[in-house]
Ligand SMILES: Cc1ncc(C[n+]2csc(CCOP(=O)(O)OP(=O)(O)O)c2C)c(N)n1
Ligand SMILES: CC(=O)[C@@H](O)[C@H](O)COP(=O)(O)O
């Protein structure tokens with residue numbers, strides 16, 4: 001049946017039994033394909049019926065369906081005719097998120113959470129201004145994404161627009177990776193509690209009016225009591241308090257129930273919430289039984305066992321995770337903060353060892369940063385661990401709440417540099433550029449596991465300025481020994497009569513040293529230096545450069561406004577007119593592909609550094 005679905009309208013001809021079969025085929029497809037390529041298996045298994053119902057009730061692309069975060073859009077892709085998942089998240093294959101180049105049914109490409117309702121608000125306004133108010137707009141947002149502040153900014157606007165028919169579908173599976181936290185999660189839980197009451201009411205609606213004499217009256221009484229009981233059992237839904245019509249909670253795996261609720265919502269003619277209760281990993285026992293994250297994001301795994309075929313080895317995250325536990329023992333003032341990604345960012349071991357010193361703030365990076373400024377004000381040293389790309393949205397909080405107040409907060413940016421699989425919005429390619437402009441903030445780019453440990457300790461020692469430590473996704477690189485120390489910098493290669501100075505940030509030290517060997521074979525001698533702290537640069541770097549004929553910098557960050565730009569500026573400020581070549585990520589959005597493929601393409605390789613050195617010397 002799935003093979004016959006080339007677009008949403010193909011769903012209209014199926015009856016309920018066929019739709020159930022289609023849902024089963026989709027689950028089989030997802031398990032078979034996503035365990036082979038890696039990807040967001042759990043979230044997509046949880047939205048099979050929901051997505052089928054969405055595309056049966058609404059007429060995409062005339063109606064617009066916006067997925068929040070977009071990691072749960074594989075079913076949407078299948079129903080809009082994209083069945084080739086063989087190269088999912090790889091070069092030339094389907095993106096792991098909606099992608100406008102793939103389909104007219106796709107809207108929001110970025111994977112950053114909590115943005116869908118703002119998009120929906122804007123799209124609905126546009127349709128209204130253009131006289132197309134008959135076009136429905138649907139925002140599908142998870143309970144995790146709903147903990148993001150931007151979602152509430154949008155709800156505040158959506159709620160007051162009584163004449164704009166935006167349908168907000170809350171996909172509530174009670175989890176981000178881990179169980180969703182906070183007051184909102186508790187509120188959603190109380191609303192879920194009334195699900196039993198809803199079922200009782202729908203039983204009443206079906207049976208009582210047929211009951212002789214008092215049946216109808218009894219039903220009306222019960223229905224009238226509904227609000228009352230809901231107030232008792234589930235405090236008056238805050239959504240309704242906001243002015244949003246609330247429908248639910250409904251069983252997000254019962255096609256009839258979802259379709260019925262969506263049709264009611266569609267016909268309502270104003271902002272309305274449909275609260276769907278779903279189960280992440282539904283239909284795949286191994287996912288459902290996975291306590292950590294219900295297979296939120298799997299690598300290439302054996303579908304029979306749920307285990308990876310190859311052990312990943314020690315990752316940069318592992319090195320951080322272990323050192324944090326040791327620091328936690330030495331420094332009772334150190335606390336950890338995660339934005340709903342406890343294991344992904346490596347704070348799970350710290351949290352287990354020091355359960356009173358770990359905070360999961362939900363998908364709320366801005367809050368995480370300013371809350372950290374508060375923790376520092378209160379005499380503690382917070383370590384905020386987030387993916388580099390997600391810190392972008394908390395730039396003002398870093399600048400104003402931390403740096404302006406000289407707060408001793410340490411930011412650990414995982415997934416810094418090219419990540420690859422998750423596409424343009426996930427590469428950690430902007431942090432060493434945007435943070436360059438933050439007065440007082442210091443940035444460390446460790447080149448190997450030993451430096452992660454050393455520089456993390458150096459960072460948490462700083463109590464009068466924010467510090468940043470950034471490292472890549474995946475397996476940690478080899479230890480790279482220094483041949484000398486110059487200020488805070490490590491000299492990695494120091495020939496007698498050097499021609500070119502190669503300045504490497506972080507793990508690009510490996511490329512820099514390999515390039516030096518290539519050059520040496522050509523009779524060109526290269527010094528290689530790791531600044532270790534790339535902001536502020538050690539003034540000794542300029543003195544070191546004086547002994548060379550050219551300088552090349554290389555970083556796994558945007559080349560615009562990054563470390564290379566800072567080095568160039570330092571040389572100019574010192575009146576040192578040396579040829580400089582800056583290697584980094586070009587100022588473009590990088591489509592999904594494997595990390596090595598991208599690094600090769602953009603020249604962040606040994607040969608790339610060697611070629612830049614030859615050019616600088618010519
Ligand atoms: C700003 C931001 N922070 C963190 C993430 C990482 N992330 C991706 S999905 C996810 C959990 C989303 O939970 P929910 O919205 O409930 O969707 P579900 O996976 O449960 O369907 C997180 C934290 C992100 N994509 N964007
Ligand atoms: C959708 C999202 O933002 C995360 O699930 C992300 O895909 C995880 O990336 P990693 O696989 O690098 O942890």
Ligand SMILES: [Mg+2]
Pocket residue numbers: 142143144145171172173174175176
């Ligand atoms: Mg969720």
